[in-house]
Amino acid sequence: MTGTKKDNYYAILMAGGVGSRFWPSSKASNPKQFIDILGVGETLFQTTFKRLSGLIPAENIYVLTNKKYVDMIKEQIPHIKDEQIVPEPEMRNTAPSILLGALKIYKKNPNSLIVVAPSDHWIKEEADFMDAIQSAFDYAEEDDRLITLGIQPSSPNTGYGYIKYDKDAGEPLRKVERFTEKPGLKKAEKFLEEGNYVWNAGIFIWSTKFIVASFKEHLPEMYSLFEKGDEMWNKKEEKAFLEEYYTQAANISIDYGIMEKSDSVFVIPVSFSWSDLGTWSSVQNELPQDENGNTAINSRLVVQQADNNIISTSNKKIVVLKGLSDYIIVEDKDVLMIVPKSDEQEIKEIREKVMKEFGEDLG
Amino acid sequence: MTGTKKDNYYAILMAGGVGSRFWPSSKASNPKQFIDILGVGETLFQTTFKRLSGLIPAENIYVLTNKKYVDMIKEQIPHIKDEQIVPEPEMRNTAPSILLGALKIYKKNPNSLIVVAPSDHWIKEEADFMDAIQSAFDYAEEDDRLITLGIQPSSPNTGYGYIKYDKDAGEPLRKVERFTEKPGLKKAEKFLEEGNYVWNAGIFIWSTKFIVASFKEHLPEMYSLFEKGDEMWNKKEEKAFLEEYYTQAANISIDYGIMEKSDSVFVIPVSFSWSDLGTWSSVQNELPQDENGNTAINSRLVVQQADNNIISTSNKKIVVLKGLSDYIIVEDKDVLMIVPKSDEQEIKEIREKVMKEFGEDLG
Numbered sequence: 001m002t003g004t005k006k007d008n009y010y011a012i013l014m015a016g017g018v019g020s021r022f023w024p025s026s027k028a029s030n031p032k033q034f035i036d037i038l039g040v041g042e043t044l045f046q047t048t049f050k051r052l053s054g055l056i057p058a059e060n061i062y063v064l065t066n067k068k069y070v071d072m073i074k075e076q077i078p079h080i081k082d083e084q085i086v087p088e089p090e091m092r093n094t095a096p097s098i099l100l101g102a103l104k105i106y107k108k109n110p111n112s113l114i115v116v117a118p119s120d121h122w123i124k125e126e127a128d129f130m131d132a133i134q135s136a137f138d139y140a141e142e143d144d145r146l147i148t149l150g151i152q153p154s155s156p157n158t159g160y161g162y163i164k165y166d167k168d169a170g171e172p173l174r175k176v177e178r179f180t181e182k183p184g185l186k187k188a189e190k191f192l193e194e195g196n197y198v199w200n201a202g203i204f205i206w207s208t209k210f211i212v213a214s215f216k217e218h219l220p221e222m223y224s225l226f227e228k229g230d231e232m233w234n235k236k237e238e239k240a241f242l243e244e245y246y247t248q249a250a251n252i253s254i255d256y257g258i259m260e261k262s263d264s265v266f267v268i269p270v271s272f273s274w275s276d277l278g279t280w281s282s283v284q285n286e287l288p289q290d291e292n293g294n295t296a297i298n299s300r301l302v303v304q305q306a307d308n309n310i311i312s313t314s315n316k317k318i319v320v321l322k323g324l325s326d327y328i329i330v331e332d333k334d335v336l337m338i339v340p341k342s343d344e345q346e347i348k349e350i351r352e353k354v355m356k357e358f359g360e361d362l363g
Numbered sequence: 364m365t366g367t368k369k370d371n372y373y374a375i376l377m378a379g380g381v382g383s384r385f386w387p388s389s390k391a392s393n394p395k396q397f398i399d400i401l402g403v404g405e406t407l408f409q410t411t412f413k414r415l416s417g418l419i420p421a422e423n424i425y426v427l428t429n430k431k432y433v434d435m436i437k438e439q440i441p442h443i444k445d446e447q448i449v450p451e452p453e454m455r456n457t458a459p460s461i462l463l464g465a466l467k468i469y470k471k472n473p474n475s476l477i478v479v480a481p482s483d484h485w486i487k488e489e490a491d492f493m494d495a496i497q498s499a500f501d502y503a504e505e506d507d508r509l510i511t512l513g514i515q516p517s518s519p520n521t522g523y524g525y526i527k528y529d530k531d532a533g534e535p536l537r538k539v540e541r542f543t544e545k546p547g548l549k550k551a552e553k554f555l556e557e558g559n560y561v562w563n564a565g566i567f568i569w570s571t572k573f574i575v576a577s578f579k580e581h582l583p584e585m586y587s588l589f590e591k592g593d594e595m596w597n598k599k600e601e602k603a604f605l606e607e608y609y610t611q612a613a614n615i616s617i618d619y620g621i622m623e624k625s626d627s628v629f630v631i632p633v634s635f636s637w638s639d640l641g642t643w644s645s646v647q648n649e650l651p652q653d654e655n656g657n658t659a660i661n662s663r664l665v666v667q668q669a670d671n672n673i674i675s676t677s678n679k680k681i682v683v684l685k686g687l688s689d690y691i692i693v694e695d696k697d698v699l700m701i702v703p704k705s706d707e708q709e710i711k712e713i714r715e716k717v718m719k720e721f722g723e724d725l726g
Contacts, residue, residue, distance in 0.1 A: 317697065317698065318717055319698075320700040320713055322703060323702070324687075334680060335680065338683065339683065339685040339686070340685060343685055343686070350683055353665060354665055357665065358663060362681065
């Protein structure tokens with residue numbers, strides 16, 4: 001790889017979500033990607049930024065985010081430049097975010113290649129991840145391809161979308177046959193048996209030129225809307241333009257808007273350990289447990305007859321548990337929540353309820 | 364009652380304990396009597412001081428306490444004078460505290476009458492309490508008597524000591540036959556059946572002269588030890604004297620040292636609602652509960668399928684509980700404790716364990 005080649009590598013980091021399944025640790029004012037949800041000493045966003053910096057020049061990493069998180073990002077990545085942070089006037093789904101990022105990058109470097117990645121996921125084998133991205137960049141440079149990394153499933157997880165690829169052609173670059181929604185357990189088990197299904201991790205690689213062209217082909221309205229800003233990208237006029245037009249963009253995902261429509265979609269199956277850290281249980285899966293199966297995050301635990309709990313506190317609190325098993329116990333400065341692990345999908349609703357009763361700022 | 368008569372009324376408020384059954388809300392640095400354990404807007408100490416002030420001139424209320432609580436007392440009762448706070452150099456049981464208080468008061472006013480009362484109990488009908496104290500003062504002035512208030516038991520509580528009185532003589536002033544330790548349930552039920560047993564609330568009334576004489580008779584060694592300080596009471600030399608001699612005093616209770624030995628012990632059975640607030644459950648008994656039997660102290664509760672819990676937080680925290688019943692949930696800035704109500708007697712040991720593991724200052 002030459003220095004020049006690397007200069008063409010760009011990233012779009014998606015960092016606008018709230019992560020409300022991790023409430024009250026994660027909240028609109030302090031979302032999942034910007035907190036140290038694993039208790040490892042850095043936030044998911046910091047880890048993700050650092051990981052991508054291994055391959056991509058740090059100044060080429062763009063962060064698509066909500067405007068209220070700009071200061072938080074500067075605090076967490078002190079050397080980041082203002083121009084790398086792209087605040088969306090209002091939260092939209094992934095398609096408009098990615099188009100916005102791509103158009104800005106295209107203006108800077110029309111020969112660029114982009115990896116799009118969420119900023120709140122967990123990856124264990126970072127070197128394998130880097131190799132996969134490098135390989136994907138090479139394939140994307142070689143030809144007009146929309147490439148995604150597909151995680152080799154380790155279980156029939158019903159919390160992930162699956163990508164089906166053509167098992168008869170290409171290796172490692174597989175032609176995608178179909179994107180699927182989160183399946184039921186039976187269906188997921190069948191997917192694993194068939195062998196040519198991988199998890200959709202929301203990691204995409206393409207040349208800037210081709211993703212822009214794909215928007216023009218598959219989401220022409222959105223493309224036209226953004227085309228109006230062509231003279232403003234990366235200039236101070238950009239902000240006013242976005243304020244006026246961004247919210248008019250259709251609120252759809254890149255999967256639905258582009259990936260499911262294009263004929264040039266490929267997947268590279270990868271086998272590194274990955275998690276979207278979608279729930280407290282999935283966080284627990286990636287962290288050590290004590291001999292009773294309890295996981296303490298930012299907490300000091302004292303347990304008696306207490307098994308398989310997940311405990312997270314705001315400030316290294318001492319947590320004494322007796323006779324309590326399979327609970328999620330989360331404390332922050334305003335809220336203490338104790339719910340069974342089996343009800344972790346209800347945390348979003350609980351958050352809504354508390355916000356309604358006690359104030360929006362609590363969510 | 365004449366003004367002069369009231370000037371002879373004094374109180375000794377016992378305020379040196381730690382209340383470790385309420386850990387982590389109560390701790391050595393901030394004990395039960397000095398916190399708003401009921402969440403009513405004032406501390407038990409403030410409530411007790413205020414209650415006694417209704418009958419006893421505020422400047423005649425002496426507070427026997429640990430030296431580390433002096434500042435806390437001044438903060439909670441701003442108009443209290445330094446001379447009313449008697450810091451013990453080291454925590455002892457009730458007998459030496461009471462003798463010390465009595466000797467100081469005797470020096471000020473040899474015709475005084477004293478009520479000794481704990482500062483961390485709960486009394487509902489304050490007027491009835493005052494009437495009982497007034498009546499006891501009258502009996503104590505009339506003759507050499509050691510008088511105690513005995514609470515008419517509302518249940519065969521095994522957490523209290525009982526006082527047996529002679530049912531054939533005197534009303535309302537009953538001659539005490541025997542002080543008993545905390546009984547087992549069967550025994551307590553028998554006590555209630557027999558009808559002449561009342562709870563020992565640790566509230567004593569006597570003339571200063573007679574309690575001092577009783578110490579001389581029944582605890583002559585302790586009396587001799589304190590006699591050495593006779594020239595120093597209420598003077599600045601008192602402090603040095605106590606530093607040297609106080610810890611030499613036998614560490615015994617007034618019940619054991621005096622009340623069980625004297626022939627002049629009487630009880631006035633009273634029927635006001637009283638609790639020693641000895642455990643979280645007994646605190647819950649005196650507080651409102653929601654429709655599911657949950658009691659929130661200094662907390663805002665959101666519950667689903669959660670019954671009969673007691674919740675106390677440090678700062679009006681929102682507490683979300685799901686699928687959790689009969690627990691004690693206590694949070695302070697350093698510690699969160701979740702234990703079944705049935706294990707509330709173990710909180711003392713849990714406190715010891717945490718102090719050993721994480722530092723004495725946490726207890």
